Amino acid sequence: MSNTTSADVIIVGTGVVGVSIAETLLDAGLSVLMLEAGPRVARAEVVENFRNLPLALKGDPSSCYPPAPWAPHPMPSSEKPEDAYLQLSGPDKYAQTFIRYAGGSTWHWAGTCWRLTPEDMRLKTLYGVGRDWAIDYKTLEPYYARTEYALGICGPAEPELQWPPQNATSIARSKPYPMPPLPFGPGEQRFTDVVKTLGYSNIPTAQARNSGMPYDDRPACCANNNCVPVCPVGAKYDAATALARLEAKGAVITANAVVYRVETNAANRVEAVQYFDQHKQSHRITGKLFVLACNGIETAKLLLMSASPRNPNGLANSSDQVGRNMMDHPQLTMTLTLAEPFWAGVGPVVNSGIMETSQGDFRSEHAGAYFRFNNFARHRFVTFNALKKGLVGTALDSEIRRLTACTADVVLAHEVLPDPNNRLTLSDKKDWLGLPKPAIHYDVGDYTRRAAEKYSLPIGKRIAAAMGAIDMKISPKFAQSKHIMGSTIMGLDPRDSVVDTDCRAHDHENLFLPGGSAMASTACGNSTITMVSLSFKAADAMVRQLRGA
Numbered sequence: 001m002s003n004t005t006s007a008d009v010i011i012v013g014t015g016v017v018g019v020s021i022a023e024t025l026l027d028a029g030l031s032v033l034m035l036e037a038g039p040r041v042a043r044a045e046v047v048e049n050f051r052n053l054p055l056a057l058k059g060d061p062s063s064c065y066p067p068a069p070w071a072p073h074p075m076p077s078s079e080k081p082e083d084a085y086l087q088l089s090g091p092d093k094y095a096q097t098f099i100r101y102a103g104g105s106t107w108h109w110a111g112t113c114w115r116l117t118p119e120d121m122r123l124k125t126l127y128g129v130g131r132d133w134a135i136d137y138k139t140l141e142p143y144y145a146r147t148e149y150a151l152g153i154c155g156p157a158e159p160e161l162q163w164p165p166q167n168a169t170s171i172a173r174s175k176p177y178p179m180p181p182l183p184f185g186p187g188e189q190r191f192t193d194v195v196k197t198l199g200y201s202n203i204p205t206a207q208a209r210n211s212g213m214p215y216d217d218r219p220a221c222c223a224n225n226n227c228v229p230v231c232p233v234g235a236k237y238d239a240a241t242a243l244a245r246l247e248a249k250g251a252v253i254t255a256n257a258v259v260y261r262v263e264t265n266a267a268n269r270v271e272a273v274q275y276f277d278q279h280k281q282s283h284r285i286t287g288k289l290f291v292l293a294c295n296g297i298e299t300a301k302l303l304l305m306s307a308s309p310r311n312p313n314g315l316a317n318s319s320d321q322v323g324r325n326m327m328d329h330p331q332l333t334m335t336l337t338l339a340e341p342f343w344a345g346v347g348p349v350v351n352s353g354i355m356e357t358s359q360g361d362f363r364s365e366h367a368g369a370y371f372r373f374n375n376f377a378r379h380r381f382v383t384f385n386a387l388k389k390g391l392v393g394t395a396l397d398s399e400i401r402r403l404t405a406c407t408a409d410v411v412l413a414h415e416v417l418p419d420p421n422n423r424l425t426l427s428d429k430k431d432w433l434g435l436p437k438p439a440i441h442y443d444v445g446d447y448t449r450r451a452a453e454k455y456s457l458p459i460g461k462r463i464a465a466a467m468g469a470i471d472m473k474i475s476p477k478f479a480q481s482k483h484i485m486g487s488t489i490m491g492l493d494p495r496d497s498v499v500d501t502d503c504r505a506h507d508h509e510n511l512f513l514p515g516g517s518a519m520a521s522t523a524c525g526n527s528t529i530t531m532v533s534l535s536f537k538a539a540d541a542m543v544r545q546l547r548g549a
Helices: 016-027 043-052 104-108 123-127 137-151 186-196 239-248 296-305 379-388 393-406 446-467 528-546
Strands: 006-012 032-035 087-089 252-254 258-264 270-276 282-292 331-338 369-374 407-414 423-430 436-441 469-474
Touching: 006 016, 006 528, 016 032, 016 104, 016 137, 016 239, 016 528, 032 282, 104 239, 137 528, 186 369, 186 407, 186 446, 239 252, 258 296, 282 296, 282 528, 296 423, 296 436, 331 393, 331 446, 369 446, 379 393, 379 407, 393 407, 407 446, 446 469
Parallel strands: 006 032, 006 282, 032 252, 087 436
Antiparallel strands: 258 270, 270 282, 331 407, 331 469, 369 407, 423 436
């Protein structure tokens, strides 16, 4: 009979980080108990929620994931400021969206999987800014390859189209991608041809999506183009697709379990976690090793909530770095009206990008940037603009068709430096369970602002002109990319970092804090593949620790 109160390893969170670690541990013969704050739902339920949304909400990635009262998550389109889950302050708002459901936020991610480059991990050494990682790219590369096979990531075989680019000075890939890339849609192909005339290469995105073949019991992509907010067939990897497999291997998964305290003993080892169920009843779970895999916001919140006389600043926080160095990929969007049709919307929502613009010696002065043609189908964005013109009948139909074909979004995503002043603390405002909401102060910083002014926007405007833009609207301020990084930063020195190179807390030898919260730099590409790679490295360390190696 499964033990629902104890296991070798207790994992808080069932997103991609948690399930990747769980499967490694289960395959090593260890017992695993996973706790998920939110509910467990079927894909069909989420898809039906999406179908029933009004058109104005279909672009909001959270709208088909209504939060449970006991497990709130941000709902930007419907929250009143006074009721918002995230309490935000600062020059820029750390306005994230994430999901507290079994399976986590990979339910509504785009599947994009750009690796870091060796240079991205040595910012201080090479450019005199930010922090160097405590590990190098060569150490991380085998875990990148492992992640690509675990998630089922498709990507190009041609070395010049891979990222990082494979050349004489780069560290070679240890394995090819398990699947070939998906073909470009017509808009992406035109974008690729246009930027080539400016000297830029728009290359295929490595993405966790089955390209033309089943993989890992998931079907091939059939180009629905609503990967965000949900892949209706499960061709895109999401952690929810792994849960039944983990249970078949012996994992115990408890949903609607909101962990609110992590306990330590006299030796400052973690010995238990406490959680509330959906009826506000408290439960206690014991184990040998503990993993907080809740995302950078929820993990930091839980560590701070677990303050005690032994750890007055919260767990893992002797350095005072828990909750600090919050990072993302601040983005600007150029919405273009074009003279000729580009026809966005065929295939996945993100399928290509210009990454070479993220690298260079200029990083000593300002951030790099990544450019992508947003391949979202345009009709849901342009219909309301057409209606505002007062058109009816065939005139309205013709205008919607024209705008659908002849508008496009080009996104400029930037790196941001770790800054201890970008900080998560506990708000005095409480949620349904009486737990403090996260309060986050955030400023993208002059390093990123200079990049927009001197670098990315000038390049973006040249691209827009080459695309034949007859009108261009640029977002007035940075938006967040929903790539939550920072809050338990990795380092070799316990005085200025939270975790070591295996994402083990410096302060607690049996507590692991893996994933995006440990990242020491962001680069410009999406963070999930790096999060999972760190998780596999941490999982191997856990196996060694429990076996006494």
